[in-house]
Amino acid sequence: MKKMDKNSHSSGGLWQKQVRVMKLCFILTFIGIMHLSAATYSQDTRLDLKVKNASLESVMNNIRAQSEYSFFFDDVAVKKISNITLNLQGATIEEVLTTCLKNTGF
Secondary structure, three states: OOOOOOOHHHHHHHHHHHHHHHHHHHHHHHHHHHHHHHHHHHHHOOEEEEEEEEOHHHHHHHHHHHOOOOOOOOHHHHHOOOOEEEEEEEEOHHHHHHHHHOOOOO
């Protein structure tokens, strides 16, 4: 008859549990860091835009030139929007887009 070590059965389960906890901690830490990075960039980016009677497409091109933001849009819908006049200094992307798209239905 073999003598069983009292920790022989529980050590395998304990190791698996520790590995699961470490994986979960790693995933949560990674998600938190990525969220913080995205929030920081969007809040710190400031734009200076001065346009008169411009189309929405040209305003988006100006935003793209000054920042790392990129837009996907329907050409037909965007070309209908014109006569945008802006004079913004140090505005966030949210402020710029809110001002541009006011009363347009977007």
